[in-house]
Amino acid sequence: MFVRRRWTALATTGILITAALSHPGPGVAAPAAPAITLAPTETALVRVRLADEAQLARLVAGGADLANRPRSRDGHPVADLVLTGRQLADLTRQGADALQVVQRADDGARRLAESARAAQARTRAGLRADGADTLQFLQAYWWTTGGKTFLQAQVATTATDDPDVEITVSWRTADGATGSFPLYRFEDSGEYQYHYALPQPVPGRPVQFTATSSLGGTSRPVTPARWPDATPPPQPAGYQKDFIDAYLTPVDIRARIARLGRQYRDLVDVIDLPNRTQGYRRTAAAYLGDPAVAAVVVESVRFGDQGMNGVQARTVDPGGASRPLTVRYRDRVLTVSLATDAAGKVTSSTDDVAAAINARQGSRFRATVEDGSAGLPMPVAGPVRLDDGLQGAEVPTRPWTVQALRIGRHRDGSRVGVLAYSQEHAREWATPLVTLEFAERLLANARTDAATRQLLEQVDVFVIPTVNPDGANYSFHDYNLQRKNLVNHCTGTARDPRYRTTWGVDVNRNYTVGSLFDGYVGASANCLSGNYAGTAELSEAESRNVIDLARAHPNIRFAMNVHSYGGYFMWPPGAYRADGRVTLPRPSIDESTLFLASARRIVGAIAAERGTVTWPSQTGPVADVLYSAAGNSADQLYYELGIFAWDFEVGNDRWNETTGQWEGVGFQPPFDEAHGESQEYAGGLVELVRVARDYAAGAR
Helix, strand or coil: CCCCCCCCCCCCCCEEEECCCCCCCCCCCCCCCCEEEECCCCEEEEEEECCCHHHHHHHHHCCCCECCCCEEECCEEEEEEEEEHHHHHHHHHCCCEEEEEEEECCHHHHHHHHHHHHHHHHHHHCCCCCCCCCEEEEEEEEEEECCEEEEEEEEEECCCCCCCCCEEEEEEECCCCEEEEEEEEEEECCEEEEEECCCEEECCCEEEEEEEECCCCECCCECCEECCCCCCCCCCCCCCCCCCCCCCCHHHHHHHHHHHHHHCCCCEEEEECCCCECCCCCEEEEEEEECCCEEEEEEEEEEHHHCCCCCEEEEECCCCCCCCCEEEEECCEEEEECCECCCCCECCEHHHHHHHHHHHHCCCEEEEECCCCCCCECCCCCCEECECCCCCCCCCCCCECCEEEEECCCCCCCCEEEEEEECCCCCCCHHHHHHHHHHHHHHHHCCCCHHHHHHHHHEEEEEECCCCHHHHHHHHHCCCCCCCCCCCCCCHHHHCHHHHHHCCCCHHHCCCCCCHHHCCCCCECCCCCCCECCCCCCCCHHHHHHHHHHHHCCCEEEEEEEEEEECEEEECCCCEECCCCEECCCCCHHHHHHHHHHHHHHHHHHHHHHCCCCCHHHEEEHHHHCCCCCCCHHHHHHHHCCCEEEEEEEEECEEECCCCEEECCCCCCCHHHHHHHHHHHHHHHHHHHHHHHHHHHHHC
16 A cells, blocks of 8 residues: 655646547557646546656655556556646656546545435436336245135335335246236335235245336346244143133133132242232212203212212202302212302303312312313203212222232242233233233143243243233223223313223333333323323333333343234334334344244244234334334333343234135134134243243353
8 A cells, every 4th residue: 555645746836738648559640639627736536647667666655646556558657646736747747648637536526416316316216227116025925824825025116205106926836827916005104115915815835926016127036935934842742721711801810810829839929010000990070060061070089989989069059149159068969059140140150160169179079171161151950970980890999919920940030031911901802811821831731741841940931911900891891992001191171071981091102112202103192092101101000010020030031012913923123203214223133033033933833723824024023014102011121121022913814715805803802713812822922931941041
């Protein structure tokens, strides 16, 4: 390498150098030489024909900035040199000729800008130089389920900004059958991701995919891979399973946990988690007046079960002139005597009544004007009875202690830990069936199956069957589609009883990493929203219980959050910011490999039960295959606590051969379907325990 050195400047004025770019043979007239202009202080890369080898040697010895290896032309050395105008003038005086200005100092910046503009134009057009877009297969898989073969493909086009690009995938099977199907554009957060289609039935094993686009792009042919291409070890004769025979309410689950704790004392501890939930309780409320005309919502400060159910409220006309507005509570009756004018006419408005109740009986009641009734005359009304509206008479109303099972031969932190938890969302009735079936399989087979017994020697298993028991009780007894817990953080008119089925916090949006409060997408600050994130990170007892259990047991290295429905298998990152769709940090290459390889093993174990296959398009990071879920539990477990954290969405779509359509199963499918989900996904959790065992063995 030559050391660059500033040359002594001899020339002080601009020069015009004329040189021959080529040297014609004898008798041939030389063409007119182009002028090469270089200002004294300008720097350029110049091709120079030197006077002789001695001049080249002097340049090398002086540390000249040679851009390439000198070559010979007509007996003279030719070199490409980075020169100033003054340096070039010096060489010229020594007998050198400038042949070409290869590049001036500012050409690079100009060409970079031109390149960027051209690339942007190509991107906008989605075209290569030949006018076609470029296509790339992101996924190409096939599998069999129910005796039928399906395939799935994802293809990305470089025409990302063209919403009208149409992509078609053509397939060919091993026996020569052919066919094709269209893909559909998928955007997320306003940004193009890829083109895809739901799994397509084919008559046999596909051996080749090709994609073409309406812009003329054609992919290279690809050979689809078998999915998931993994099978668990066979279950031995006499392997015990099928411990689920009905949907289980939180009360049922508590009883099941108690039984398992008594039955398998040598293998299980029952852990009372530290944060008691609100319990199956709500405040008591009633409309004072007629919501269709004018009304005030009167609500107890204490919960209804704390002596406030059945309290009465009424408004009365005092029956005299110039009476003031008064509020009195006596013998479990709240009486509001309305104000009158000099003629004895009632003058109190709904706002007056609400303000008076809050000011004079605020320790017992809160009052809000019913939405739409502001400023209206308050009618004489009542008496009405306050009630919490809860229908589950057999459900305990006290604060609830959430419980976990700890299963293993060595429950002392010396073995790698696996956490399985379910029913963060109340309406997902099948999910605790999965975790309880899993727990009971481990416990029962530990006494009869050597492989299970060995697993429990090597792994420490934690199971929380119902994270959100209050919401679950409400889902079973009051409103089947309840998603959230029962804590009502709403204020003002949002506390109107008409919104009772939308109160609560989405437990799986209440965690600390990638949260709404950090600016991530997929949670809401609206207390009536289905994915309301709460008042702060970990504001809810339910979410704190999950994290406290993980923090208290640092041997937990693997976790599975069991949700329903749709048939997904996911891992972090689970959230992104809207501007630019910037996700939480991606796992490293090694960790991404572990996530996917483990997923294929577990998906294979699920499929072994009844042939259900979780689609490859629904296997991957949450933010890529589902949506952004700000503040979800898996992200906190992974990014904060270093736990490999996955999410199931049990309940895969079912193929309807008659209609040729995939059909959803719902949060509370017919029990036969829920039972099937419990069996197959419990098998998936057992495989997760094997994954943890193998990981721990490899780490030693």
